[in-house]
Amino acid sequence: MGRPDNIYQRIDGTQWRHVWVVGDIHGCFSILMAKLRQYRFDPWLDLLVSVGDVIDRGPDSLRCLKLLRKRWIVAVRGNHEQMALDALATGDKFMWLMNGGSWYAQAEQPAAKFALEECWQLPWILELHCQNGIHVIAHADYPDDDYQWLKKIDLQRVLWDRSRLMNNGCGIRGADHFWFGHTPLRHRLDRENLHYIDTGAVFGGELTLVQLQ
Numbered sequence: 391m392g393r394p395d396n397i398y399q400r401i402d403g404t405q406w407r408h409v410w411v412v413g414d415i416h417g418c419f420s421i422l423m424a425k426l427r428q429y430r431f432d433p434w435l436d437l438l439v440s441v442g443d444v445i446d447r448g449p450d451s452l453r454c455l456k457l458l459r460k461r462w463i464v465a466v467r468g469n470h471e472q473m474a475l476d477a478l479a480t481g482d483k484f485m486w487l488m489n490g491g492s493w494y495a496q497a498e499q500p501a502a503k504f505a506l507e508e509c510w511q512l513p514w515i516l517e518l519h520c521q522n523g524i525h526v527i528a529h530a531d532y533p534d535d536d537y538q539w540l541k542k543i544d545l546q547r548v549l550w551d552r553s554r555l556m557n558n559g560c561g562i563r564g565a566d567h568f569w570f571g572h573t574p575l576r577h578r579l580d581r582e583n584l585h586y587i588d589t590g591a592v593f594g595g596e597l598t599l600v601q602l603q
Contacts, residue, residue: 399513416592417448441571442468442529446490523566530572537564
């Protein structure tokens with residue numbers, strides 16, 4: 391799973407005017423830009439938080455990846471970023487290619503490799519302090535019923551686990567809201583303090599943005 395020295399990250403959201411969270415982007419650069427314009431997102435005043443899976447399957451993975459260098463966007467790592475990192479680290483690209491990583495072979499090198507390697511810095515869990523409470527963002531799940539800063543958890547499940555969603559699992563204690571992507575849904579799903587916002591933009595669905603502040 392790489393270097394787990396940056397599992398948690400904490401951000402003071404009150405430094406920004408508005409804070410938005412966005413579902414799985416999957417290379418859909420133009421859709422994201424259209425949404426940001428629609429919501430009058432201001433890159434000087436506002437912050438966008440990604441639930442991961444910025445890359446793969448869609449038309450503009452590298453352009454989306456390069457957005458992570460901007461001051462106005464932060465992201466947690468998704469299973470697709472992890473598949474890419476593992477592929478580069480081991481040389482075995484089969485699983486990644488089978489899951490939408492074929493863009494990499496056509497991308498400008500070494501820019502693509504450099505941009506991907508920057509994903510080693512992405513945290514698994516983001517704790518965001520907004521004016522209306524504490525929001526925790528992770529890609530697929532927070533695999534515990536009690537959230538705690540720096541708690542040791544199963545990182546594989548953070549990136550891949552769907553059991554809480556599929557089994558109608560209950561909310562998580564320790565923060566006000568939890569935001570996840572990973573599983574494409576027809577509509578955003580809210581259950582207690584859990585929010586699932588991957589609405590399958592890359593499969594012809596909507597790209598969901600939610601204003602947290």
